Amino acid sequence: MRMALAAFAALSAAVAGVGCSAATHPAPHASHHASPQPRQVTIAQARRVITAFLPRYKPELPLSYSPALARSLTTGAELQAQLFFHGRSGPSMTRVTGETYLVPHLAEYPRWFLAAIAVRAGSSPGYAVDYFFVMVQTAASAPWKAAMAPYLYDPGWRLLHYLARVVARDAQGYAAVPSAGQDLAVAPSAMPATYARYLNTRRSPPGTAFARGFDTTGYIRLNRRTAHGAGRYGWRFIDHQGPASLPVYALALKPSGAALFFATTDTSSWVATSSAAAMPARPSRTEANYVPPPQLFRDRVQFGAVRAGTRFTSTAVDQVLSIVPPAGPYRIYVPLNSGAATNVARAH
Secondary structure (H helix, E strand, O other): OEOOHHHHHHHHHHHHOOOOOOOOOOOOOOOOOOOOOOOOOOHHHHHHHHHHHHHHHHHHHHHOOOHHHHHHHEOHHHHHHHHHOOOOOOOOOOEEEEEEEEOEOOOOOOEEEEEEEEEEEOOOOOEEEEEEEEEEEOOOOOOOEEEEOOEEEOHHHHHHHHHHHHEOEOOOOOEOOOOOOOOEOOOHHHHHHHHHHHHHHOOOOOOOEEOOOOOOHHHHHHHHHHHHHHHHHOEEEEEEEEEOOOOOEEEEEOOOOEEEEEEEEEEEEEEEOOOOOOOOOOOOOOHHHOOOOHHHHOOOOOOOOOOOOOEEEEEEEEEEEEEEOEOOOOEEEEEEEEEEEEEEEEEO
């Protein structure tokens, strides 16, 4: 989970410099099965949903964890993370300091809204954290659940304030979603595969480019450094991204473009080149960058002697926010990539 805070000025300028209007349409991920037409969720109702949800999410879920409780509160990418970490994925919430509700007009189920919550985490004064809850309801009788909950340690809650400022809204304050005919640099449904392909190949999609940042060029640079350094400790490091088979949630920006919340899968592997590969139970700060992380593997798989070819694999779900411009000479920004492990394995 990394973020290019220095890119905010350029990001804001890029969004402000493009020029066509955004309109609403049914969410691109909406289901087509027969279902009663939903009433529009009001902003006041969204606020009540979150008021009831937050105490159950933190602290009830980590303190009273059960798979059933996790499934009653979360779904999709967020459920995967909470099941693996037994309800402890994500930072604590000591105090809520701000809330923004981005509620789109939706004509059918599933319906959803985004709650951007500014919190303090940890002991006083604590850390400033942005939480972005994509809350989903699949049917009239179904509970609201968090399908995504990416978070960011963000002094001043700058990303939250930026998103609240640039999302297009109507006169009643409801958020717009991209129109069916809006010509974006990348279609919302294609964004997970496009971003994963970029991280794997280091190549931007034709006709546009990813902006420099911690979760684009920085991510690639970190993987290169890890792969190079792992060899000194007897390991070969491999990282591969892929699109997750999960919905994409899109909000229109003013005057154009879209903010997309989506998920990718991230598979990281450490392969021992010999039986002498380093396996420190308490790695030094330098070693920790290059060897299989004991905090992930030690209590879940055999964490001991290895031989050439022994492979430790961690699978994660990355919850991503991207700012996608209209087609043209503009760049795609990725200000947030919040990853959490969902599975680990050892082979040999």
